[in-house]
Amino acid sequence: xxxxxxxxxxxxxxxxxxxxxxxxxxxxxxxxxxxxxxxxxxxxxxxxxxxxxxxxxxxxxxxxxxxxxxxxxxxxxxxxxxxxxxxxxxxxxxxxxxxxxxxxxxxxxxxxxxxxxxxxxxxxxxxxxxxxxxxxxxxxxxxxxxxxxxxxxxxxxxxxxxxxxxxxxxxxxxxxxxxxxxxxxxxxxxxxxxxxxxxxxxxxxxxxxxxxxxxxxxxxxxxxxxxxxxxxxxxxxxxxxxxxxxxxxxxxxxxxxxxxxxxxxxxxxxxxxxxxxxxxxxxxxxxxxxxxxxxxxxxxxxxxxxxxxxxxxxxxxxxxxxxxxxxxxxxxxxxxxxxxxxxxxxxxxxxxxxxxxxxxxxxxxxxxxxxxxxxxxxxxxxxxxxxxxxxxxxxxxxxxxxxxxxxxxxxxxxxxxxxxxxxxxxxxxxxxxxxxxxxxxxxxxxxxxxxxxxxxxxxxxxxxxxxxxxxxxxxxxxxxxxxxxxxxxxxxxxxxxxxxxxxxxxxxxxxxxxxxxxxxxxxxxxxxxxxxxxxxxxxxxxxxxxxxxxxxxxxxxxxxxxxxxxxxxxxxxxxx
Ligand code: GLY
Numbered sequence: 001x002x003x004x005x006x007x008x009x010x011x012x013x014x015x016x017x018x019x020x021x022x023x024x025x026x027x028x029x030x031x032x033x034x035x036x037x038x039x040x041x042x043x044x045x046x047x048x049x050x051x052x053x054x055x056x057x058x059x060x061x062x063x064x065x066x067x068x069x070x071x072x073x074x075x076x077x078x079x080x081x082x083x084x085x086x087x088x089x090x091x092x093x094x095x096x097x098x099x100x101x102x103x104x105x106x107x108x109x110x111x112x113x114x115x116x117x118x119x120x121x122x123x124x125x126x127x128x129x130x131x132x133x134x135x136x137x138x139x140x141x142x143x144x145x146x147x148x149x150x151x152x153x154x155x156x157x158x159x160x161x162x163x164x165x166x167x168x169x170x171x172x173x174x175x176x177x178x179x180x181x182x183x184x185x186x187x188x189x190x191x192x193x194x195x196x197x198x199x200x201x202x203x204x205x206x207x208x209x210x211x212x213x214x215x216x217x218x219x220x221x222x223x224x225x226x227x228x229x230x231x232x233x234x235x236x237x238x239x240x241x242x243x244x245x246x247x248x249x250x251x252x253x254x255x256x257x258x259x260x261x262x263x264x265x266x267x268x269x270x271x272x273x274x275x276x277x278x279x280x281x282x283x284x285x286x287x288x289x290x291x292x293x294x295x296x297x298x299x300x301x302x303x304x305x306x307x308x309x310x311x312x313x314x315x316x317x318x319x320x321x322x323x324x325x326x327x328x329x330x331x332x333x334x335x336x337x338x339x340x341x342x343x344x345x346x347x348x349x350x351x352x353x354x355x356x357x358x359x360x361x362x363x364x365x366x367x368x369x370x371x372x373x374x375x376x377x378x379x380x381x382x383x384x385x386x387x388x389x390x391x392x393x394x395x396x397x398x399x400x401x402x403x404x405x406x407x408x409x410x411x412x413x414x415x416x417x418x419x420x421x422x423x424x425x426x427x428x429x430x431x432x433x434x435x436x437x438x439x440x441x442x443x444x445x446x447x448x449x450x451x452x453x454x455x456x457x458x459x460x461x462x463x464x465x466x467x468x469x470x471x472x473x474x475x476x477x478x479x480x481x482x483x484x485x486x487x488x489x490x491x492x493x494x495x496x497x498x499x500x501x502x503x504x505x506x507x508x509x510x511x512x513x514x515x516x517x518x519x520x521x522x523x524x525x526x527x528x529x530x531x532x533x534x535x536x537x538x539x540x541x542x543x544x545x546x547x548x549x550x551x552x553x554x555x556x557x558x559x560x561x562x563x564x565x566x567x568x569x570x571x572x573x574x575x576x
Contacts, residue, residue, distance in 0.1 A: 041502045088405060088409070121450045140412065141427070226238070470555065552564050
């Protein structure tokens with residue numbers, strides 16, 4: 001085996017040991033350490049759920065066992081995540097669903113947040129045209145109109161099998177009865193306590209006198225009441241009546257602009273997926289307002305034809321090629337991608353092999369191209385943090401891949417008074433000003449400028465892969481700008497580098513996004529020799545915190561399903 005790979009495996013064993021030691025795994029000598037049964041890898045015969053929290057995974061499994069399909073389980077998982085994983089699971093945010101049914105037909109649902117009616121292009125600039133610090137990130141003005149409840153409702157109306165009430169109930173029970181917080185959740189609540197207090201003077205479930213610790217009970221009565229209304233009234237239980245009143249009242253405390261009309265008029269949109277072929281596999285991913293599907297297509301088209309497999313997993317050559325492809329794809333993202341309903345995104349051109357070939361004409365295999373000498377391409381004809389992912393595959397073979405978010409950890413940090421849920425800070429995903437990066441260092445131009453009712457550009461990349469006309473894999477991740485490269489790496493790890501799914505998800509990752517011109521890698525991911533090789537090629541490696549938090553399901557050659565949850569979180573896979 002390649003020497004680098006050996007080192008990665010040693011690193012992998014160390015981080016796995018670290019997580020195993022800090023995770024609540026069953027341990028007779030230390031019963032306190034066990035809160036949940038977290039399973040990182042599961043092989044099952046017919047159905048699988050993988051999510052960022054074991055209680056959400058369990059909610060999905062129980063719905064499947066009651067005869068629900070993948071969409072039913074999705075609804076249960078989504079609402080359970082809103083209770084058990086409030087940093088990203090949500091009803092105050094939005095997301096995307098990629099769906100493939102047992103017969104092979106595909107669809108996507110866009111339930112991304114929308115800019116409120118009173119939003120305008122310069123809403124985050126001061127009188128001198130400068131960005132006002134944090135205005136798009138924290139507080140009431142940072143929120144777009146939430147889409148999650150409408151998304152769940154619309155998906156269920158279209159494809160659901162069991163009664164809606166049954167699917168919302170597990171989340172209500174979790175909120176009422178309380179959940180024991182994991183070590184990671186306790187740390188996250190404590191780290192954000194100052195902001196929780198700053199933006200919420202009312203009584204809420206998250207602010208308490210003593211620091212949170214593992215095993216503390218989080219009871220969310222206000223949230224349970226909102227979920228009850230959603231259970232009983234469907235979308236109207238959120239977008240109208242008492243919940244809408246609570247949201248608008250919360251907004252009016254300071255500068256928030258979400259109105260009753262904005263809530264009532266929110267709509268989710270069914271969109272044709274981005275589909276493309278790679279080495280005999282068919283990729284099905286999310287179109288705009290996500291940049292995920294288009295950038296993924298660009299990346300795969302740019303690397304296809306190169307001997308990645310021979311170069312090996314995380315060899316200097318394969319990292320170099322990947323980086324050069326990402327440099328070009330992210331430059332294109334900056335210029336060309338935004339909400340299709342507002343901007344003529346050249347989807348066909350950007351996802352074509354001819355365009356990828358043209359973009360890679362100046363690729364040199366022996367030296368990095370400095371990002372300041374790369375710009376976006378011209379796809380027109382001459383005339384012309386925190387987020388979370390879950391996957392479900394049901395016993396019939398229907399599959400969903402959903403990424404959902406309130407953007408940063410705990411979104412805008414605003415908890416709706418008497419509603420008990422966090423509002424998103426998705427407005428930061430717009431380009432507040434050309435040339436000024438957002439929290440992920442992403443730039444944007446006209447295509448992603450703010451406009452009323454427009455959806456902000458996303459990097460969420462829920463993806464399903466098909467082989468020989470059959471479901472092969474479902475995958476996705478949180479991570480802002482790093483989502484696309486994370487999904488790309490997990491898929492290439494399986495297809496090109498032939499890694500078992502567990503290694504493909506758990507092994508260290510890297511990321512590159514054009515600007516800043518830095519090749520990020522997880523701590524310990526690259527050996528000293530590899531770092532030297534990459535520097536010699538002209539790259540600037542920089543170590544950083546974990547990249548992505550993947551959930552994935554793979555169909556094995558014998559027809560069984562393998563589910564893997566990432567070791568970078570409390571992620572859990574269950575199946576039967
Ligand atoms: N909020 C992160 C994303 O949508 O890409």
